[in-house]
Amino acid sequence: MIAANSTDGSGSQFDALLVLSFGGPEQPADVRPFLENVTRGRGVPPERLDAVAEHYLHFGGVSPINALNRDIISRVESELESAGMDLPVYFGNRNWHPMVEDTVARMGADGVRSALVFPTSAWGGYSGCRQYHEDVARARAAAGDGAPHLLKLRQYYDHPLLIGAFADAVREAAAQLPAERRADARLVFTAHSVPVSADVNAGPPAEGGRLYSRQVAEAARLTARAAGFDDFDLVWQSRSGPPQVPWLEPDICDHLDVLAGRGVGAVIVCPVGFVSDHLEVVWDLDTEARDKAAELGIDFVRAATPGTDRRFAELVVALVTEQLAGTPADRLGSEPLLGSALDGQSCAIDCCKAVVRPSGRPAHTH
Ligand SMILES: CC1=C(CCC(=O)O)c2cc3nc(cc4[nH]c(cc5[nH]c(cc1n2)c(C)c5CCC(=O)O)c(CCC(=O)O)c4C)C(CCC(=O)O)=C3C
């Protein structure tokens, strides 16, 4: 048994786990203020906001993300209990309630002195990593003197439990295709696009940049291999920002055109960049990309995301255990692995450093 808290005399210094996520609206009236929070000072054009608001309203103004995170948390609580670890789990978000500022203040009031932070993003890069450090720093500053110390856990894009869950999901999706289409089906991985400048600056400069797209590419490779595929494509989705700013490409819908032109009759789409079925998955993939594939006469199956797989909760506990025991990272890949830092410091000097957006405002300040 690994003791995580200090009451058992183990000397281990953590009294809680904070699950830190993006947040999403839970009723129609939340949609606009949520989007304002997400895009404040980030140069996202109003037309894009209107379109995204429509996507949320299409689902009754409710993003699936908060319910999915609560679900993950209850599974993490059971896994912690089975592992004999006495670590209460808190939930806080960057953009919607429960806001991380409120959660961290409550943790302080509950007497939490030090906590580990599990971010629901597996990746390096500004949106996937550094912004979570900023959330930690902002929440601690807001909580003032009583704020607990917060140690963010590392990136986990190539953890065997994550890759195993994605690989099984790919196999299960492939099995849904009609047998005669299965052999020639194209495996297509997709992740959230980001501005090319953000990707170029992702990671410590000494590591050569592009840490986000390199990690995504490695996760795709590892998943494909584990699922028994020799060949695959990696594409991007859900771009926003002004059209003159370059983002990672190709977009999944443009890629479906290319595949149709080559005579591909079926695709297995794996949203490797997403841990659960949030709006980008249920709208941008299950609605837009699926409709596009139907127009092109391509059979479309989508692999499940790992959030609901038991292995995802096991992964959270494995990362906690690894941090407490100080054991080497359990991983399948070899790209640089960062993400862990105390109290919202950055991973390394100039890691994921700010790029100036066309609005003239630095993109990475609040
Ligand atoms: C890399 C990445 C992840 C994965 C890492 C992680 O999981 O953290 C991610 C996750 C998510 N993104 C989400 C939602 C949104 N992202 C937006 C905008 C943006 N995302 C970006 C990147 C990423 N985003 C970027 C570079 C922007 C442009 C503005 C900016 O520079 O920040 C916008 C604004 C409107 C729009 O432009 O789409 C919304 C509403 C939701 C919640 C969905 C739900 O409610 O179910 C989740 C999990």
Ligand SMILES: [Fe+2]
């Ligand atoms: Fe996003």
